[in-house]
Amino acid sequence: MLTTAKVEEIRARIRCWRNQGESVAFVPTMGNLHQGHITLVKEAKQRADHVVVSIFVNPLQFGQNEDLDGYPRTMEADQAKLVDAGCEMLFVPTPAIMYPKGLDKQTFIEVPGISSELCGATRPGHFRGVATVVCKLFNIVQPDMALFGRKDYQQLQVIRTMVEDLSLPVEVIGVDTVREASGLAMSSRNGYLTAEEKAKAPALKQALDALAVSITAGEPIDNAIAQCKAALTQAGLTPDYVEVRHASTLAPATADDTQLVVLAAAYLGKARLIDNLPFTR
Ligand code: PAF
Numbered sequence: 001m002l003t004t005a006k007v008e009e010i011r012a013r014i015r016c017w018r019n020q021g022e023s024v025a026f027v028p029t030m031g032n033l034h035q036g037h038i039t040l041v042k043e044a045k046q047r048a049d050h051v052v053v054s055i056f057v058n059p060l061q062f063g064q065n066e067d068l069d070g071y072p073r074t075m076e077a078d079q080a081k082l083v084d085a086g087c088e089m090l091f092v093p094t095p096a097i098m099y100p101k102g103l104d105k106q107t108f109i110e111v112p113g114i115s116s117e118l119c120g121a122t123r124p125g126h127f128r129g130v131a132t133v134v135c136k137l138f139n140i141v142q143p144d145m146a147l148f149g150r151k152d153y154q155q156l157q158v159i160r161t162m163v164e165d166l167s168l169p170v171e172v173i174g175v176d177t178v179r180e181a182s183g184l185a186m187s188s189r190n191g192y193l194t195a196e197e198k199a200k201a202p203a204l205k206q207a208l209d210a211l212a213v214s215i216t217a218g219e220p221i222d223n224a225i226a227q228c229k230a231a232l233t234q235a236g237l238t239p240d241y242v243e244v245r246h247a248s249t250l251a252p253a254t255a256d257d258t259q260l261v262v263l264a265a266a267y268l269g270k271a272r273l274i275d276n277l278p279f280t281r
């Protein structure tokens with residue numbers, strides 16, 4: 001596996017693959033890879049001739065009081081996992097390579113509307129940072145397709161909207177959330193949980209399952225959300241938000257919508273957990 005921080009090296013190899021008529025799938029990550037990421041890489045291998053992964057802890061998507069400095073960085077272990085999974089090229093840029101003029105002089109990509117709701121309401125600027133870095137990475141790697149986990153459901157929607165609005169020639173593929181046996185969605189931030197907190201964390205998925213069952217059985221959405229928040233609090237989590245939205249547009253759910261998704265974020269110790277569950281009523 002070629003590991004490089006050099007944009008030219010990435011481009012040269014991709015040009016070579018393209019000249020041979022071969023396809024490229026891309027998996028952008030922030031590293032500290034777990035089974036969720038490896039599933040993306042394996043899925044990418046099924047779909048394209050070559051797989052490129054990036055590891056870049058993107059400062060632009062972290063708020064001032066967030067965990068940029070403490071975000072787990074495990075490059076050697078990540079490289080070994082990627083070699084095993086069949087990744088051929090790993091792009092590991094530095095902030096100076098991605099943002100040579102500095103963060104405050106960088107051109108941004110702002111996806112309106114959805115970026116300031118749900119997680120965007122609690123993390124202002126987060127999705128602007130995500131959209132900007134993903135757009136830059138797409139321009140550097142120029143993949144045919146890019147794969148993202150559905151665990152970050154809102155992020156996937158922001159990226160799909162950006163790709164559509166800017167006519168980027170990249171197919172965006174969502175891949176199902178990978179969960180621990182307990183039901184907890186895999187996330188690099190699960191590493192912040194103590195053993196005691198880890199035992200409480202599956203309550204998030206359980207509360208979402210219960211909400212979906214209750215709405216499907218006819219419970220009004222507002223009541224089901226209130227019950228879900230109460231269940232989270234009871235389990236020792238602090239809900240940030242629980243919302244039911246249209247599954248594909250993420251617009252607030254109306255009484256007529258049948259394809260729904262519940263999205264939630266909750267604090268537990270040092271971690272802010274997010275999860276979602278699409279369902280039909
Ligand atoms: O989901 C992530 O790990 C990040 O938000 C992404 C898409 C790699 C952009 O930094």
